[in-house]
Amino acid sequence: xxxxxxxxxKFPPLxxxxxxxxxxxxxxxxxxxxxxxxxxxxxxxxxxxxxxKWRYFKMLVELGYKEIEVSFPSASQTDFDxxxxxxxxxxxxxxxxxxxxxxxxxxxxxxxxxxxxxxxKKALLHIYLATSDCxxxxxxxxxxxxxxxxxxxxxxxxxxxxxxxxxxAGTEWAFEFSPETFSDTSPEFAIRICEAxxxxxxxxxxxxxxxxxxxxxxxxxxxxYADQIEYFCxxxxxxxxxxxxxHPHNDRGCAVxxxxxxxxxxxxxxxxxxxxxxxRTGNVDLVTLALNLYTQGIYPNIDFSNLNRVIDTVxxxxxxxxxxxxxxxxxxxxxxxxxSHQDAIKKGFEARKEGANAYDDQWVIPYLPLDPQDIGxxxxxxxxxxxxxxxxxxxxxxxxxxxxxxPRGLQVAFSRVVQKNxxxxxxxxxxxxxxxxxxKTYFLKENPRFNILDYSxxxxxxxxxxxxxxxKTQETRNLPRRFEGIVAIDGKxxxxxxxxxxxxxxxxxxxxxxxxxxxxxxYREHSIGGGRGVKAATYIECTASGTSQKVWxxxxxxxxxxxxxxxxxSAASSFILSRPGSPITVKAIPRRTLSQELxxxxxxxxxxxxxxxxxxxxxxxxxxxxxxAKANGM
Ligand SMILES: CC(=O)SCCNC(=O)CCNC(=O)[C@H](O)C(C)(C)COP(=O)(O)OP(=O)(O)OC[C@H]1O[C@@H](n2cnc3c(N)ncnc32)[C@H](O)[C@@H]1OP(=O)(O)O
Ligand SMILES: CC(C)C(=O)C(=O)O
Ligand SMILES: [Mg+2]
Numbered sequence: 001x002x003x004x005x006x007x008x009x010k011f012p013p014l015x016x017x018x019x020x021x022x023x024x025x026x027x028x029x030x031x032x033x034x035x036x037x038x039x040x041x042x043x044x045x046x047x048x049x050x051x052x053k054w055r056y057f058k059m060l061v062e063l064g065y066k067e068i069e070v071s072f073p074s075a076s077q078t079d080f081d082x083x084x085x086x087x088x089x090x091x092x093x094x095x096x097x098x099x100x101x102x103x104x105x106x107x108x109x110x111x112x113x114x115x116x117x118x119x120x121k122k123a124l125l126h127i128y129l130a131t132s133d134c135x136x137x138x139x140x141x142x143x144x145x146x147x148x149x150x151x152x153x154x155x156x157x158x159x160x161x162x163x164x165x166x167x168x169a170g171t172e173w174a175f176e177f178s179p180e181t182f183s184d185t186s187p188e189f190a191i192r193i194c195e196a197x198x199x200x201x202x203x204x205x206x207x208x209x210x211x212x213x214x215x216x217x218x219x220x221x222x223x224x225y226a227d228q229i230e231y232f233c234x235x236x237x238x239x240x241x242x243x244x245x246x247h248p249h250n251d252r253g254c255a256v257x258x259x260x261x262x263x264x265x266x267x268x269x270x271x272x273x274x275x276x277x278x279x280r281t282g283n284v285d286l287v288t289l290a291l292n293l294y295t296q297g298i299y300p301n302i303d304f305s306n307l308n309r310v311i312d313t314v315x316x317x318x319x320x321x322x323x324x325x326x327x328x329x330x331x332x333x334x335x336x337x338x339x340s341h342q343d344a345i346k347k348g349f350e351a352r353k354e355g356a357n358a359y360d361d362q363w364v365i366p367y368l369p370l371d372p373q374d375i376g377x378x379x380x381x382x383x384x385x386x387x388x389x390x391x392x393x394x395x396x397x398x399x400x401x402x403x404x405x406x407p408r409g410l411q412v413a414f415s416r417v418v419q420k421n422x423x424x425x426x427x428x429x430x431x432x433x434x435x436x437x438x439x440k441t442y443f444l445k446e447n448p449r450f451n452i453l454d455y456s457x458x459x460x461x462x463x464x465x466x467x468x469x470x471x472k473t474q475e476t477r478n479l480p481r482r483f484e485g486i487v488a489i490d491g492k493x494x495x496x497x498x499x500x501x502x503x504x505x506x507x508x509x510x511x512x513x514x515x516x517x518x519x520x521x522x523y524r525e526h527s528i529g530g531g532r533g534v535k536a537a538t539y540i541e542c543t544a545s546g547t548s549q550k551v552w553x554x555x556x557x558x559x560x561x562x563x564x565x566x567x568x569x570s571a572a573s574s575f576i577l578s579r580p581g582s583p584i585t586v587k588a589i590p591r592r593t594l595s596q597e598l599x600x601x602x603x604x605x606x607x608x609x610x611x612x613x614x615x616x617x618x619x620x621x622x623x624x625x626x627x628x629a630k631a632n633g634m
Contacts, residue, residue: 031067064301070099104128187232187235213247274287305376348368449489
């Protein structure tokens with residue numbers, strides 16, 4: 001069998017037994033050069049027009065970039081004119097920002113490039129010449145000596161029309177040389193050509209020459225690039241007069257790693273593009289590099305606190321969407337769908353809020369390496385819910401949207417409802433949909449079955465369990481309570497009454513009269529909001545008497561007692577709905593029988609005339625059915 005992969009040859013590693021970089025760390029940000037408007041731009045289907053470049057340039061300045069490669073002025077009139085426009089418009093290029101432009105090693109093109117810079121305050125002229133065997137042989141037909149001669153000739157020419165030209169004295173000049181295809185160039189030859197260029201330019205410690213060492217094509221694993229950079233840094237002479245710059249491309253998907261290891265290997269500067277735009281698989285991603293530093297506690301000197309705004313501009317100007325999984329910036333990056341992730345994140349936030357984690361001010365949240373707020377993302381966006389989600393996700397959204405801190409049991413119960421819904425729809429449920437589902441499930445907006453219209457809770461003195469001592473007034477604390485109230489049941493109003501130890505149990509007792517026999521198993525309550533608008537939220541879990549069936553009810557009201565009564569009626573409604581085919585569905589009984597039944601029944605009394613409705617109008621069929629069922633002993 002032929003193996004087509006054999007046409008590729010393994011990249012030979014460097015023999016660098018004393019390499020130092022593996023035990024180094026990155027302790028400060030590098031000098032950044034944003035080349036979005038040059039390397040990024042040259043790789044676009046439709047390169048940016050002047051206005052798009054203008055917008056992008058202003059954003060880069062606002063973000064804090066001090067070195068910006070703005071164009072390839074000899075390539076197009078657009079690039080030339082844009083360079084002129086930012087130089088000629090007062091205030092657009094801040095005094096501390098270097099504008100960099102690129103030219104091939106060709107005198108005519110260098111001349112045109114320098115012309116575009118006239119009047120700039122700080123200008124960085126960048127020229128490139130490919131130095132690998134492959135390029136010298138295939139593209140130029142040059143020997144190593146011929147390449148060196150051309151690089152030196154162009155450097156001298158560049159010098160003569162920039163820093164050596166008295167008419168250019170108003171500009172502070174800096175010079176960058178890129179041995180293009182450095183990553184595929186023999187390290188010894190890279191040193192030789194750069195030494196020659198250095199001698200031609202004559203840099204100083206105050207104004208060093210930039211040797212930009214590109215992985216024009218990423219050739220090998222990132223450690224090999226780091227070795228190449230360490231070799232260069234330790235073998236080039238007059239290191240103090242040199243700024244070693246990186247320019248990694250991402251052909252093997254390792255550009256970020258290569259840039260990081262190569263900084264450990266001694267580089268001072270990094271060239272790249274926001275979100276890794278650039279030739280083929282892109283330049284190294286400057287957002288990732290900067291925020292990687294940030295999450296190590298090192299401020300990168302670039303402000304990504306409103307990353308969404310950056311994304312907007314980048315997407316509009318590049319006409320390429322940012323991948324939803326792009327590090328830091330992707331829309332799905334600060335989202336968790338899966339249950340166990342949501343659970344851990346939620347617990348992390350709770351611990352942080354309560355100061356319960358032992359990390360003081362340090363960011364320690366499971367699954368989230370960065371506080372989304374630091375890049376302008378909201379917490380709401382973090383947890384999203386689909387059929388892969390657990391109780392924590394929906395509970396988080398209910399907490400955020402409705403300010404309801406659901407007890408664990410209710411989280412479990414509601415999660416089943418959410419999961420079923422998401423599964424049926426086959427998609428994510430939006431947070432509005434989840435909060436609406438909660439309101440509907442627990443009848444928060446309206447309870448079509450039971451609505452409490454009026455009620456009073458009184459002490460039932462008729463049943464004194466603790467006889468008062470002689471000469472003392474009756475002790476009321478332990479006396480039963482009596483619920484008397486008007487409850488709209490399926491739209492019609494009835495008077496219910498019942499006894500119990502407190503308001504909830506007396507209403508529960510009243511409900512027995514309509515065939516709803518619930519025991520309260522759990523009760524939780526908390527306040528919502530504060531000041532005058534404060535409300536009580538009550539959660540009641542009930543078991544159906546004599547069964548293991550459990551239902552939850554939720555009530556919200558300014559009055560804490562009424563909130564708990566509403567919660568019980570919410571549970572009662574859930575109970576009825578959870579029992580399809582139960583006694584509720586038996587056929588209706590005649591009204592006359594019903595009236596008799598109502599009178600007989602201790603719990604349910606149709607009022608003579610409440611809100612203009614007569615009891616003789618009858619009660620809804622399902623309740624009628626309950627009564628019928630009761631009468632039948634079901
Ligand atoms: C890795 C990088 O990103 S490098 C930057 C790449 N960016 C760009 O190329 C974007 C802008 N480029 C352009 O607008 C054009 O390519 C220009 C203006 C630079 C040159 O355009 P053209 O003169 O039409 O040449 P073209 O690009 O087609 O081909 C390059 C030619 O220059 C030759 N060449 C390259 N470098 C040199 C040099 N230093 N001296 C003399 N000739 C050179 C090549 O061998 C080739 O010659 P050939 O046509 O005889 O084979
Ligand atoms: C011009 C050089 C720096 C370049 O873009 C590259 O080699 O990738
Ligand atoms: Mg490049």
